[in-house]
Amino acid sequence: MQLLSAWREKLSVEYVKMELMKTAFGNRDTFLAKLDPRILIIWYLAVSIVPWFTFNEWILFTLVVFTSILAIISKVSPLILGLLSFGVVSEIGWITVVVLFFGGDITAFLALLTFTMKITIMSIASIAVFASMDPEKLSDALISFGVPAQFGFGVSYGYRMLPILLDEYQHIFQSFLMRGKGPEKKGLLGWRMAVYYGKIMVLAFYPMILNVAKRTRTTVEALEVRGFPYSLHSKEAKKQKLSYMKVGPGDLVFLGATMCFLLMIFSGIPYLTA
Numbered sequence: 001m002q003l004l005s006a007w008r009e010k011l012s013v014e015y016v017k018m019e020l021m022k023t024a025f026g027n028r029d030t031f032l033a034k035l036d037p038r039i040l041i042i043w044y045l046a047v048s049i050v051p052w053f054t055f056n057e058w059i060l061f062t063l064v065v066f067t068s069i070l071a072i073i074s075k076v077s078p079l080i081l082g083l084l085s086f087g088v089v090s091e092i093g094w095i096t097v098v099v100l101f102f103g104g105d106i107t108a109f110l111a112l113l114t115f116t117m118k119i120t121i122m123s124i125a126s127i128a129v130f131a132s133m134d135p136e137k138l139s140d141a142l143i144s145f146g147v148p149a150q151f152g153f154g155v156s157y158g159y160r161m162l163p164i165l166l167d168e169y170q171h172i173f174q175s176f177l178m179r180g181k182g183p184e185k186k187g188l189l190g191w192r193m194a195v196y197y198g199k200i201m202v203l204a205f206y207p208m209i210l211n212v213a214k215r216t217r218t219t220v221e222a223l224e225v226r227g228f229p230y231s232l233h234s235k236e237a238k239k240q241k242l243s244y245m246k247v248g249p250g251d252l253v254f255l256g257a258t259m260c261f262l263l264m265i266f267s268g269i270p271y272l273t274a
Contacts, residue, residue, distance in 0.1 A: 028134070032074050039255055048126070063117075063265070071128040
């Protein structure tokens, strides 16, 4: 009971908000955060695409372990890892139920499990990479690859708006609770309270969307007054903005080591398991 109450206190709204903000704004104290963001994006694309060229369960399992170790090194939020782990375990459970219900055998189970492991590799890799980059670096990396500046700015602005959205939603939700009246009887297993909170959670989205629209309009007008649209199309402004991005020896070593590791497991594991 004490352990359960401790977990309830830890999994509060404030804790969830702080963990989401840490994930969105990146952890700058990790190994991946010190690498060039362009190298991280290339690494992510390589690790996410390569698993789709094989159906070997041992290769996929090795990639799951590899990306999981990098996620731990990157100090990914325990909340995010917990949600991902819960999703993977529940997915494997559903695969087992479906295979048994339709009279399948171990071959059908392994085929569905292979697909799940590929999705898991992509998910863990994305968490490890994007949790190590702040929005500004991610936006600059996309612009350096030739992505339109408007899209890069939209990605950065979306990340910057995340804490504002969380605070806004929490305040509106608390306002509904203070001004509203909850059910007098909780019902069996508290189902009336669950319905009441669910209704408030849905209603709180509408004023939040309205407030976000007002903030977005104010931001756009302020950027236009300061000449922001000109900077999106100016080559000199773009060059100055991206001047800090440099690929160093550590970036090349990390990318090369990853490629060598992928070649090793793709050539060695099928030979060992043959």
